[in-house]
Amino acid sequence: MEQVYSYDRTSVWDTQKVSNDAQWEIIRSRSLEDTECIPQRFSDRGKSGGNDDRPALKKLFIEIRSSYIKRKLYVWRYDRIFRETQKALEFVELCHKHNVEIISISEPLPEGSSSLALKTMFVQLLFINASMQRETIIENIRNGLAYKRSNGDYISSAIPFGYQLIEGKIIQNEQEAKAVKRLFELYASDDYGYKRLADKLTEEGYLFNDHPFKVHNIWNILDKSIYYGIVKGGTFGEYKGNFEPIISESEFKKAQAIRESRNVTKVNRREYPLRKKIICPYCGRRLSPTQRWNYSKTKRLHYYHCTKRECPGIYVSATKTENMLLKILKRFVNEDVIYQGIITEIDSQMKQLIKKEKQKDQKNAQSRREIVKQFEDGIITLDEMKDLLSSFDESQSKQPIPIENCRTQLDQLLELRKQSIQQLLLDHVEVVTVQKDKKIDGVFLQGLSENICIKK
Incomplete structure (x- = not known):
């Protein structure tokens, strides 16, 4: 039985577009008609054609590359796979290489188009045509918006508080417009901040979308120039609207002057002792x-x-974590069990290292004796023996001295006990590890490899 695949995609949920299920039904019917097989379906919902990171598309790529046997891939249109011409052509080439025939139901290839060159040319023409259509649509939309702007029409779909949309025109919402006008009047008195102003409007019976005014509602309204008739037209620039303004330009500018005079830059002066730790x-x-x-x-x-x-x-x-760390440091300094436990651990490491050093010295002595014996047996010359011994001694001198590292750690640990808790936090904490539930599970001080958070 012939192996058949299908791929369908939509970039957004839109009832006016051909849905994934609609594409699948069309593909399924065509596949049954051509091959009497139901295709193996690969479907991406809500994924842009410009985005390569699509789960179903990735699986489809793996499936295509897995074999060179003859297969078929049904799509509703080529742009369901990719939006960009170059990527679509690379996909066509991959399918051709792995003996997969692409069948676009809405854009069938002309008769006799079996070669890769003809397929490539056909796909290029399809994408050039689609690109021209998209550019034409975008240009028509921009021209329409520019025409509306020239007439002073409102060109946004978001209708601000205080207005309502009726038959394509925005007019004042009587109750909301009163609230906006009252808001600017109270703010112009210079007696109200945002919080007090929100409370005052609520007290007087004004509501914002059937809810009491909040601080951010006040900020948004005071910030909008549309209330004195000026529309922020995005890429088209500001323009004067053909609708009735709620306040005058002078009222708006007075409010902006008050806002500017109260605008104090907030500086975060708090210290963060665990920054990057x-x-x-x-x-x-x-x-x-x-x-x-x-x-x-x-x-x-x-x-x-x-x-x-x-x-x-x-x-x-920050506060909870720093307090938690202070408790751990206090326990480390004050509880001899923890402190002595770390010292015992370091001391144990030193003893093990001393033992290893002795074994290493014995092994090195044996190696030197073997080199000398080779000279005595006439296997190597005197100069060769000197070179071998010199190289051997040089290699040993480059080896790290772990015992000295342990002694340094022990000295640092004894010195740390003399430090204050705050000083430990600021100067000596090097790394703090936390679990996903935000609890500290590791505290490492500078120069110490031991986790002081672990109870001994």
């Missing part, structure tokens, strides 16, 4: 400090967070 439990990157504003509690919240975009990300409370 906490390791992200997901990707291993060191966390950076950040702050957020909690409107419900009207205060800043401080965090350490992962800045890597591909990472699932983690936010740990």
